[in-house]
Structures are given as C-alpha cells and as structure tokens.
Amino acid sequence: MRIPPTVSLCYNGEKFHQEPLKERNPMAIKPKTTPIYQTSVFTFEDLNELEAYFEQPSTAYMYTRFANPNSDELAAAVKALEQGAGAVVTSSGMSAILTAVLTYCESGDHLLCAEEIYGGSSVLLSRELRRLGIGVTYVPLEDMDDVSPYVTEKTKMLLTETMTNPFLNVQDIQQLASQCRRLGLKLVVDNTFATPVLTRPLTLGADMVIHSVTKYLSGHSDVTAGVVVAQTEPDGSRAQEIVVHYGLNLSPFESWLAARGLKTLHLRVKQHSANALAIARYLERHPRVKKVYYPGLPSHPQHQLAKRQGNGLFGGMLSFVIDDDPDTVNRFMRALTLIPFAPSLAGVQSSLSHPLKTSHRALTPEKRKKLGITMGLIRLSVGIEETEELIADLEQALDSIAD
Ligand SMILES: Cc1ncc(COP(=O)(O)O)c(C=O)c1O
Known part of the structure; x- marks a missing residue:
C-alpha cells in the first residue's frame, strides 16, 4: 500500500497535519516501552556482519x-x-x-x-x-x-x-x-x-x-x-x-x-499478601472451616521461619478444609460469585482450586493420603480485590453449605 505524502487526521474533533511518514527514521524512535519484536529471524547487511555476530553473539540477534x-x-x-x-x-x-x-x-x-x-x-x-x-x-x-x-x-x-x-x-x-x-x-x-x-x-x-x-x-x-x-x-x-x-x-x-x-509485581504481592492474611484470619474463626494453612497465621508450623524468610509478607496463597464431601465442595464453588474455580493461581483476580482433582490428580492414592490431599481441601489464590468484598463472598458461600 502506498503511503500518502501527508495525512490529515481528526483527533478530538480537531484536524491536525501529520508529517510525511517517509521522512521519519523508524530506527531513531525512542519508545518508552519496549516494542514487541515479533520476528522469528533478524537480518544481516552482509557476510561481514554475520561474522561479527558469530564472534560476539551476545551483541546482536540472529x-x-x-x-x-x-x-x-x-x-x-x-x-x-x-x-x-x-x-x-x-x-x-x-x-x-x-x-x-x-x-x-x-x-x-x-x-x-x-x-x-x-x-x-x-x-x-x-x-x-x-x-x-x-x-x-x-x-x-x-x-x-x-x-x-x-x-x-x-x-x-x-x-x-x-x-x-x-x-x-x-x-x-x-x-x-x-x-x-x-x-x-x-x-x-x-x-x-x-x-x-x-x-x-x-x-x-x-x-x-x-x-x-x-x-x-x-x-x-x-x-x-x-x-x-x-x-x-x-x-x-x-x-x-x-x-x-x-x-x-x-x-x-x-x-x-x-x-x-x-512492573507491578511488588505492588501486587503486597496486596495479595494483605488480603490473604485477612482472609486466613477470617476463615480460621469460621465454624464450617476445619483447618486453614497459611504461613502468616501463628498456628502455621513454620510461622517464625516464614516471618524471617518472607520479608514481613506471607504471600497470596492459602488452603483450607471444609466437609470432605463432593456435594458440599460443589455447592461451595457454585455459590461463590467473585472467586471462580480455575485450576491455576496468582492472577490479580482471586480464584480457587481443588488439589485432589487438579494439581495432585496424577499422584497415587497412597501418596495423596500421605500428603493429606483430601476432597474437602480447597486452595485459594487470593487476588488484589477489596478485602471486604472477598470476605463477604466467602461468607455467603460458607453460609450456603450450612446444614
Ligand atoms: C509451584 C509450581 N511450579 C511449576 C509449575 C509449572 O508451571 P507452568 O504451568 O507454567 O508450566 C506450577 C504450575 O502450577 C507450579 O504451581
């Protein structure tokens, strides 16, 4: 397609004049973020440039x-x-x-x-x-x-x-x-x-x-x-x-x-950790929750080590145990509105997983039993949403599985 020598663009209702594209040098552009180099291969001027690459491959791309x-x-x-x-x-x-x-x-x-x-x-x-x-x-x-x-x-x-x-x-x-x-x-x-x-x-x-x-x-x-x-x-x-x-x-x-x-890792992990700590404390007090696994709780066997080794944070992952019954687990999953069942973790949106049926599915029954991977075990990946909204969602879902 031939590029017209000048282009008049309409931006916010105002017309402005764009310089001829052919006079710009794309190689002189200094973008703030790195462009995507969506290419499988890079070009060389001639054999000399290729030889220079092989002499010092870390200075160029091939x-x-x-x-x-x-x-x-x-x-x-x-x-x-x-x-x-x-x-x-x-x-x-x-x-x-x-x-x-x-x-x-x-x-x-x-x-x-x-x-x-x-x-x-x-x-x-x-x-x-x-x-x-x-x-x-x-x-x-x-x-x-x-x-x-x-x-x-x-x-x-x-x-x-x-x-x-x-x-x-x-x-x-x-x-x-x-x-x-x-x-x-x-x-x-x-x-x-x-x-x-x-x-x-x-x-x-x-x-x-x-x-x-x-x-x-x-x-x-x-x-x-x-x-x-x-x-x-x-x-x-x-x-x-x-x-x-x-x-x-x-x-x-x-x-x-x-x-x-x-680029937002530090901010995200701080919020994941703050939310997870609040939720772990909430779940630990809930009558329908039999056990909570979170290193930020004093009840966790390596709480002191986690404090020492975790830079004052305990991360966004926690697990907890509800009734060991597939029907209860399904009702709990279906009742949640903000927390989808997604067998992965660590996204900005909270999600939950079921180790027995997902990540630990391939293990032998003996190994699962030894590790304590049971039907009622739920793993929660706590996101960066508002803490109160997450707790309210968990609350109504736990209420829904009450006898
Ligand atoms: C701790 C841990 N290591 C490694 C992996 C494998 O990573 P990927 O799914 O990106 O291949 C996973 C996946 O869930 C994980 O949880």
Whole structure:
C-alpha cells in the first residue's frame, strides 16, 4: 500500500497535519516501552556482519529461538530481582524445571526432590526423566533438615519449593543450602509461590531459582512462561544452551506480556499478601472451616521461619478444609460469585482450586493420603480485590453449605 505524502487526521474533533511518514527514521524512535519484536529471524547487511555476530553473539540477534530482545528484557528483569548472575526465560514453568535438571544432571545421575511439590513437577521427574535415566528420590518434609541418608554417589541436586503447594509449608533455604554445600549437591528452588518480593533464594545460598512466570511474575492469568536464574555465570550459560538446543524458548509476545506484568509485581504481592492474611484470619474463626494453612497465621508450623524468610509478607496463597464431601465442595464453588474455580493461581483476580482433582490428580492414592490431599481441601489464590468484598463472598458461600 502506498503511503500518502501527508495525512490529515481528526483527533478530538480537531484536524491536525501529520508529517510525511517517509521522512521519519523508524530506527531513531525512542519508545518508552519496549516494542514487541515479533520476528522469528533478524537480518544481516552482509557476510561481514554475520561474522561479527558469530564472534560476539551476545551483541546482536540472529534467530528468536537463540535470543530475542523481549525475552532478554524479561530475563534481565527477573535476574535483577533474584540477584542472579545469569537467566533465561522458557516456554513454561515446566520447561524451566526441565532446564534446571538438565543443567545439573545427565543419564545415570540421581536427584532428590522434596516430597511435597507441585504435582506436574513430580510427574516430570518420576515418569519422564526416570525414563531418560535420571533417578529421583522424594524426601519427606520431616526429613528435609537432614537429607544425607538419601544421598548416593550419583546424587547431583536437590529440588524444592520455597513454599509448598498446597499446604504452604515453608522450606528453610539457608539451612538447605548449607546442607547441599556440605554434600556437594546443587540446590534448585522453585520460587513461584514466594516470589522474590518475599524470598530471594540465591542470596540465601541456592544455586538456581526457577519460576512458573505464568503465576505471580506475569500476574494477570494471560501468559504461560518460565524462567531460570543461576547464581553463577557458567550455570546460567549452560541453562541458556539447553533452552536453545531443546527449543524451550519463550515467544516475543509472551515475553513482552510477562515483562509488562512484572512492573507491578511488588505492588501486587503486597496486596495479595494483605488480603490473604485477612482472609486466613477470617476463615480460621469460621465454624464450617476445619483447618486453614497459611504461613502468616501463628498456628502455621513454620510461622517464625516464614516471618524471617518472607520479608514481613506471607504471600497470596492459602488452603483450607471444609466437609470432605463432593456435594458440599460443589455447592461451595457454585455459590461463590467473585472467586471462580480455575485450576491455576496468582492472577490479580482471586480464584480457587481443588488439589485432589487438579494439581495432585496424577499422584497415587497412597501418596495423596500421605500428603493429606483430601476432597474437602480447597486452595485459594487470593487476588488484589477489596478485602471486604472477598470476605463477604466467602461468607455467603460458607453460609450456603450450612446444614
Ligand atoms: C509451584 C509450581 N511450579 C511449576 C509449575 C509449572 O508451571 P507452568 O504451568 O507454567 O508450566 C506450577 C504450575 O502450577 C507450579 O504451581
């Protein structure tokens, strides 16, 4: 389409004159926000420019699977937040976990994993990575203060979450890091639930942090993404290579959306945490609620640790137990008007999930029983709405399940 030399536009009822577009230099534009580099490949002037790229690939872009400005922007922002030396973004939280494991383990190796972990992570380790010759042993929560009996000469790393799903058990990252150093293991921490606003595992001695960026880091339930942040540059570079070779990279648009969400992370996490604390206190007093799991409550087994390690905040996730009966659970879900049943978490809008039927569905009945994943267990992802409105919604839904 030919661009007319001058364009008269109507804006707010006023006509104004626009300069000829052909006289502008798009490369001289200085936008306040980063544009979306929605391109799979970048161009080169000639062979000399290509050679210069190969001599110093970090100074230019060639192919989006290798690197893209939007992915780099997101990785740099999370790297700064987590205070790491290297970072790479990935297509999902699962591919971030895969990248972390492949950074430290190869066929024949073995790793330890906290028993209470996101269901998808344990499926990846138990079904897929075992098939590729990487063994896994799950360490029960009560044994995490001394993992040495589980270590073999093949053990390379320990994977844990800062705060576990769905019971919000808090791991002592500093203590785990010193154990891992002594035992010659790498410590990989899934910091999805805590976020760097609460806890920065790399500053406590962890070797690698991963996130499901899908959750708090992007924060608006419209992105699927992951990130790996390493304590050292060689580990960060190795993680980057794995992402490139396995094709685990994140698209420019998803990177852009996540980077946009990240700008409000601190504000959001403060509001998520304030709302969750108020709701946890409310639920703990409610006669239809049998138990509440929230690290901000003095009744939580790691309340003191959470206080010390959480920067004065306890996060936006909590779980609670109502009657162990599917009909009651369904009535409760249907009665809520502000809080949809959505099997994910960490969006600005509150949502609830049902671990037994969603995240922990793939676990064996024995393992679910051992962990305490029951029909009446509800996991609440508390959003940033007005606190009183959320409590009023929960109140009327709990009233509706009264006998
Ligand atoms: C703690 C945790 N880690 C990792 C994942 C996987 O992330 P994704 O769904 O982005 O692949 C999830 C997903 O819910 C999660 O809750």
